[in-house]
Structures are given as structure tokens and as C-alpha cells.
Amino acid sequence: MIELTENKFRVRFAPSPTGPFHIGGARSALFNWLLARRYGGQLILRIEDTDLERSSRESEENIKAALRWLGIEWDEGIDIGGDHGPYRQTERLPIYAEYTQRLLAEGKAYRCYCTDEELEAERQELLAKGETPRYLGKCRNLSADEEQKLIDAGRKPTIRFRVPENQNITFHDAVRGTVSFDSNGIGDFVIVKSDGLPVYNYAVVLDDALMEITHVIRAEEHLSNTPRQILVYQALGLPLPTFGHISLILGKDRSKMSKRHGATSVDQYKALGYLPAAVVNFLALLGWAPPGEQEIFSSAELIELFSLDHVAKNPAVFDIDKLNWINSQYLKKLSEEELTEMALPHLKAAGLIGEELPPERLDWLQQVVGAVREYISFVAQVPEHAAVFFNDDIIMENEETAAILRDPDVARVMDEFLARLAQLDAITGEQVNATLKTIGKELKLGGKKVFMPVRVALTGKMHGPDLVSLIPLLGVERTMSRIRHSMALVK
Secondary structure (H helix, E strand, O other), rough: OOOOOOOEEEEOOOOOOOOOOOOHHHHHHHHHHHHHOOOEEEEEOOOOOOOOOOOHHHHHHHHHHHHHOOOOOOOEEEOOOOOOOEEEEEHHHHHHHHHHHHHHOOOOOEOOOOOOOHHHHHHHHHHOOOOOOOOOOOHHHHHHHHHHHHOOOOOOOOOEEOOOOEEEEEEEOOOOEEEEEHHHHHOOOEEOOOOOOOOOHHHHHHOOOOOOOHHHEEEEHHHHHHHHHHHHHHHOOOOEEEEEOOOOOOOOOOOOOOOOHOOOOHHHHHHHHHHHHHHHHHHOOOOOOOOOOOOOHHHHHHHHHHOHHHHHHEEEOHHHHHHHHHHHHHHOOOOOHHHHHHHHHHHOOOOOOOOOOOOHHHHHHHHHHHHHHHHHOOHHHHHHHHHOOOOOOOOOOOOOHHHHHHOOOOOHHHHHHHHHHOOOOOHHHHHHHHHHHHHHHHHOOHHHHHHHHHHHOOOOOOOOOOOHHHHHHHHHHHHHHHHHHHHHHHH
């Protein structure tokens, strides 16, 4: 069970606003939110925006909107405020500067004047020896005269942290257990760049400590950063939080998830018509194994059950088929009115409907959407499956399909069906089923010999909505017209 510190539980989510909100970031935010809600703690949202070239307020707004769409609300941070602000790193620069001066004064950090070219040469030399690239401390013990000469030469220094030698850095990871690093393999690392901006491994420590974060739950890719951060905590005498590193997300081919595996941003899934509750449900199961066989969970159930004890160390596989299945389960719970409302933008974009819908047309459209519900995994698929209700210009999907209508028995089936339709003004699903079964009995034909030709004649395809839904929604006149058109095509 996760350890609590003095009955206080504070976690954070600290994204960089440098592009669309990635689905992996959404999972990290979700895990922190679930833990905060389960243990009665607080979730803090802050923004790491010191990458000035790539960070943007537009991206920040995208992140906030995506979190709110998912139902992940924060208790403190940007937009809300709190007692530990500011909550954007670029607004915290005086705070970082204060602690930097302290580290320099105590000899725990120093100015480094090495050029990028010198550092790259050092890196290549170490690689050639088969050693891990690290800074070897060229500027570690510069005299005042040596430093002045470098300043006079116009070199702008970075500030490096002085890593203690021969130290074993060990901590307990809430997901991975005991983890150890040798300080000799780290090298003195930069904490402030030459432009005065703090680097991640430095700023994050001050932010977490000063915001009283008790548990740092983040992606596995940050595990290698942890020993550097622990050294900064120790140098400043700051209390260590509990760390927990959740697994990477891989595609089905076991490579790091990328665009080739499907949509990667929360916005894309929203635009495709996935439901936020379904996405949350799916993300919770990415690397977390709840007890039992249940796979569909409400947010309340996730909060009650979630813990890091059941978070796997192994990479989580992003299975789009599973997401689609989960989303389809949620879509089935929507009313026809709700599902149609979601489908309207997609139907308009596909050119199947106009901007304005009279009430009777909307009622018909809701029934159409209801008829294709069983065949969709996300709402953007509605036009593909609903198109058959709109276009009366039937085209056979392939020669195999067209051949079905050339069967000698088909003409008799169609003649009988057309004759019966001609006597009706409207037809119900029950009447469709009963009529086609009667025709089969009278002509001594199996169901497939009757239902399949009618389906093909009406849609040009062998698969699609049930005839008991399709024919009543087409109406008698359009049904007869389509049959005649299709039979003429295959003569």
C-alpha cells in the first residue's frame, strides 16, 4: 500500500506546453488524480514552460481543456491558484536564482565555461572507450584567475551541480522497489543554462519541495533523472518525496508509441468521437491490473480500487482494439438522441446532411444512427455505416457481391417481394421479417437465399444494418426503387 506522510497527500502533474496533449501524459495525470481522490489528497497542476522556443499558451490551454474533458480536475495550480504559487516555471525564476546562489556560496555548485564543441569532444572520447558519457569536471576547480580569463574571452557559463564522489544513491520506488545508482556514473550536471534558465532536474526539485509534494508519480523515462534530483534535495536539505515510476506505453509492435500506432493526442480521440469516460477507463488499465475480471469501470469505481500496488513494472501496450471495444460499450449506453447529437458534425462533414434539419428529418436520423450503433467503435464511424441510408445510387462493392443477384432464384424472390411491397404504404421491421420468411417458405428457399439478395440489392454490400431496420427507414418507395435499380445493374 502506498505510504502516506503525516496524513498529508499531495501529488502533481507538471506538463510542458510544447504541443498537443499526448495520451501518455493523460495517463500520468489520471494516475495522480486517482491517487489524490482515493487518499483524500490534492492534485496540483503546474506548467514547466522554460523551453521558451517550444512552449506556448495555446498548448497550455489545450492541456487544460483535455484534462477537463477527461474529468480530471485539479485542486491547486494554474487557473485556480493556491498557497504555493506561482505555478508556471517562468514566473518562478527569482525563486530558482535564490537557491542557485546558495548552492554556489556553499560550494555545491560551480560555473562551467566549457563550449558545446569541447563537451561533444569529451562525449565522443568516452563513447569510444565504451564508457557512459558524463562531464569529467574540467571546470570543477578553476582558480579565480582561470575563471576571469574565460570571462574576459566572452564565454557565458552554465552552472553545474557538484556531484559527490563514491556515493550510492538508493531510494524506494513505489512501483519498482529498491533502486540504486552510483554517483560516479553521473558526472557534474548542469542546473542552470547559460541564458539563466534552470534545467528540468533542478527546477523540478525546487517546485516539488516548495509545493510540499509528498508523492512524485511519473513516467518511467524519468527514472534515470531521479538520482540527480535526490542529490539536489540532499544538498539543499529538503525532504524527499516518495517516487513512483509507471511503465512506458508501447505500440502493439512493442516499439515506443508513435503516430504509426494511431492517434497520440487526447484531442484526436475527442475529435473521433470517443467518450471521455471510455478513454479514462482504458487509460486506467494501461499498466494497472485491478482485481478480478471486470473491465468496465466508472470513475467512482476506479477511485475506490486504484493503487500503485497493482501497477506493473513492465511496459503497457496500447491496444487500440481494446480501446475501441471499451468505447463501444459506453456508446451503447447512450440514447439515440445523445448519440445523434455527437454524430451530427461527422454527418455534416461527410455531406450526408445539411446544416438545418426539420424535426421529422431529425427523428428519422436518430433512428438511422440507432440502427448502426452496433457497428461502430467511435462516433466518426457513423457516416461510413449510415451512408447506405442516404444514397440510392447503388454500386456493387465487388464482383462476388454482384454475382449473388445473378442466381436463378433471385428474380423470383425480388418479384415476390416487390409485389408485396406494392400493396403497402409503410412497413415495419416485424412485417419485413415475416414477409421475407413467408417468401422463403413459398419458394422453398433457405433464409440466406432470400435475405442476402435483398440486402445486396438494397446496399450493394453483403454486410450492414439489419433489414428489419434498413427497410422501414428507407420506406416502401425507396426500397422498391433500389431493388429495381440493382437488378437492372446485373442483367
